[in-house]
Amino acid sequence: MDTEDRSEIAFFDVETTVPKRGERFAILEFGSILVCPKKLTELRSYTTLVQPIDLSLISSLSVRCNGIKRDDVVSAPLFAEIADTVYNILHGRIWAGHNILRFDCARIREAFAEIGRQPPEPKGAIDSLALLTQRFGRRAGNMKMATLATYFGLGNQTHRSLDDVRMNLEVLKYCATVLFLESSLPDGLVDNNSVSPDTTSSRRRLQASSSREGSTVLGSLTLPSIGENSVAQPDPFNMSLLRNEMASDSHLQLDTLMEEEEEEEEGGHQPSDTVVSQVTSDHEGFLAPDAISIANIKSVLVPFYHGSQMMKLKLLHGDAPLQLYCSCLKIRFGVNGKYLDNAGRRRLNFVVDLNTSLCSILEACDSKARKLSVDSGSTSDWNPVVNPVRGFVNHFNARIHIPTEINGDVARYATEMHQRESSGATQKLIFSNPSVEELESLLNPGCVLDAFLSLEPYDYQLKAGIRLVAKKIVIHS
Numbered sequence: 001m002d003t004e005d006r007s008e009i010a011f012f013d014v015e016t017t018v019p020k021r022g023e024r025f026a027i028l029e030f031g032s033i034l035v036c037p038k039k040l041t042e043l044r045s046y047t048t049l050v051q052p053i054d055l056s057l058i059s060s061l062s063v064r065c066n067g068i069k070r071d072d073v074v075s076a077p078l079f080a081e082i083a084d085t086v087y088n089i090l091h092g093r094i095w096a097g098h099n100i101l102r103f104d105c106a107r108i109r110e111a112f113a114e115i116g117r118q119p120p121e122p123k124g125a126i127d128s129l130a131l132l133t134q135r136f137g138r139r140a141g142n143m144k145m146a147t148l149a150t151y152f153g154l155g156n157q158t159h160r161s162l163d164d165v166r167m168n169l170e171v172l173k174y175c176a177t178v179l180f181l182e183s184s185l186p187d188g189l190v191d192n193n194s195v196s197p198d199t200t201s202s203r204r205r206l207q208a209s210s211s212r213e214g215s216t217v218l219g220s221l222t223l224p225s226i227g228e229n230s231v232a233q234p235d236p237f238n239m240s241l242l243r244n245e246m247a248s249d250s251h252l253q254l255d256t257l258m259e260e261e262e263e264e265e266e267g268g269h270q271p272s273d274t275v276v277s278q279v280t281s282d283h284e285g286f287l288a289p290d291a292i293s294i295a296n297i298k299s300v301l302v303p304f305y306h307g308s309q310m311m312k313l314k315l316l317h318g319d320a321p322l323q324l325y326c327s328c329l330k331i332r333f334g335v336n337g338k339y340l341d342n343a344g345r346r347r348l349n350f351v352v353d354l355n356t357s358l359c360s361i362l363e364a365c366d367s368k369a370r371k372l373s374v375d376s377g378s379t380s381d382w383n384p385v386v387n388p389v390r391g392f393v394n395h396f397n398a399r400i401h402i403p404t405e406i407n408g409d410v411a412r413y414a415t416e417m418h419q420r421e422s423s424g425a426t427q428k429l430i431f432s433n434p435s436v437e438e439l440e441s442l443l444n445p446g447c448v449l450d451a452f453l454s455l456e457p458y459d460y461q462l463k464a465g466i467r468l469v470a471k472k473i474v475i476h477s
Helices: 058-066 081-088 102-113 128-135 145-149 161-183 198-199 205-210 243-250 254-261 356-375 437-443
Strands: 009-016 025-033 042-048 096-097 124-129 216-218 219-224 299-303 312-315 323-340 346-354 381-385 396-402 405-407 410-411 415-422 426-428 446-461 463-476
Touching: 009 058, 009 081, 009 102, 009 161, 009 216, 009 426, 025 058, 025 081, 025 161, 042 081, 042 161, 058 243, 081 102, 096 102, 096 161, 102 124, 124 128, 128 161, 145 161, 161 299, 299 356, 312 446, 323 356, 323 437, 323 463, 346 356, 346 437, 415 437
Parallel strands: 009 096, 096 124, 381 463, 396 463, 415 463
Antiparallel strands: 009 025, 025 042, 216 219, 299 312, 323 346, 323 446, 346 396, 405 410, 415 426, 446 463
C-alpha cells in the first residue's frame, strides 16, 4: 500500500476471542476500509482471519459472539505475519470505528506488544459510539451497531470485521443526513422526543462549521483538514471527560463475561438470616434491607456523565441512588483475582451468602433493571446478581466487587477497609493503597463483615446485569 498519502480515514474493526480467567483477548479477524475524507467513499479494503497462537482460546462463548470457529482460522496467518500490513493501514491516519476507543484500539496495541513491536499511532480518532450517542441521541435505541442498522433498515449485523466496518460507515452517513436535514428545519417542526437535546441548539454552529474552508462535516462532527502542514492531534485516547465515569464500566470486560462459566467449589457455610437493621450517621445514604420498600425501587436511564447524551441504567430508591448497608454477611469464597485488566492489574471480587430479605431486594432490582434494559433495546444476556448455592435448597449467594479508582495514570483498590471490635468501636485497617495480599488476608472464607454497597448496572459485549461494588467493608473481629 502507498505509505506516502496518509489522508484517508481508516475505518477498522477486530473480532476477538472471549477470554477465560487469566487470559487476554486474541484477535481472530481484522478488517479495514480506507475512506476518502471529502467524499466518504471507499478507496481500498483489507480483511483477513487471524490464527491465535493457541487455538484453545476459541471457546464456545467466543464462537457464539462472532461465529468464528477453530476450523475457520487453522490455516489463517498469525498476527505477526500480517503486522506489517495492519501497521501500514493504520499508522499516521485518522482511525474510525464503533466503540474503538474502549475496545479495538486496545486490542491492536496488545497484539503488537505480544510480538514485541511498537504499535501504529493514529493522527486522530473518531469513535462513532460516543459521537452518535451524543449527537444523534437514543432515538435509535441502545446505540449498538446492530440496533442502529435495524433502525435505518440496513440489515442484520454479521459481527464480521469488514461487514461491520462497511455497516458502520453507512450508519454514519444515514445519521449525518438526518442531522443535516434537522438542522435546516424550523425548531417547531422537529420532534423533540426523538432529537438529542443539543441538536437544536447546535444547528447554527453546525451550519457555520460546515462552511469552513478545508473541513468535512460528518453529522455534527467537523473533521480537520489534512494536508502537508497538518499538526498531529494530542493523544486521541485521552478522553478526560469520560475517564473516571467509564473506569468502573470498563473493568467489566472480563469478569462479567465469564462469571456464568465459573466453577466454584462449594463450602459448608449456609447463609444466616440475622440482619442488623440499625442505621447510624456513618451509614448516611446507605439503606439496610428492612428500610427498603421494594415498591419504591425503580430503574431509570440517566446521562453517562454530566452533559452527555449517552445513557446508562441506574437504580433508585425513591429519588435517591439505591445503596445498601448489609450487615453480618458471611464470606463463602475469598478474594478471587484471576481476571486481569489491560494494564495487568488483578480485578478482585469475593462471594458472600445472602439472607432472605437481601435476596428479595436484589431480585427485585434485577427484575426492574432487566425490564428497562430490554425496553431500551438491549439484546444482551442478563446475568442474575443472585446465584443459588449448589447443594442447598433456598440458599443463595452473590459476588461483591472491589473497585479500582483511577487518578491520572495511577490505579488503586478503592474499598475502605475497617475492623469492628467486640466493643462496637471501629478502626481503619489500611490507610493507603491496599495490596492484593492485604485484601486476600482480610477477606477469608467464614469471615463475617458489614458491607456498604453500590449497585451498578452494566451492559457489555452481549452480557448485562448488576454489579455489587463495595465502597466500605467493616470486618468483625
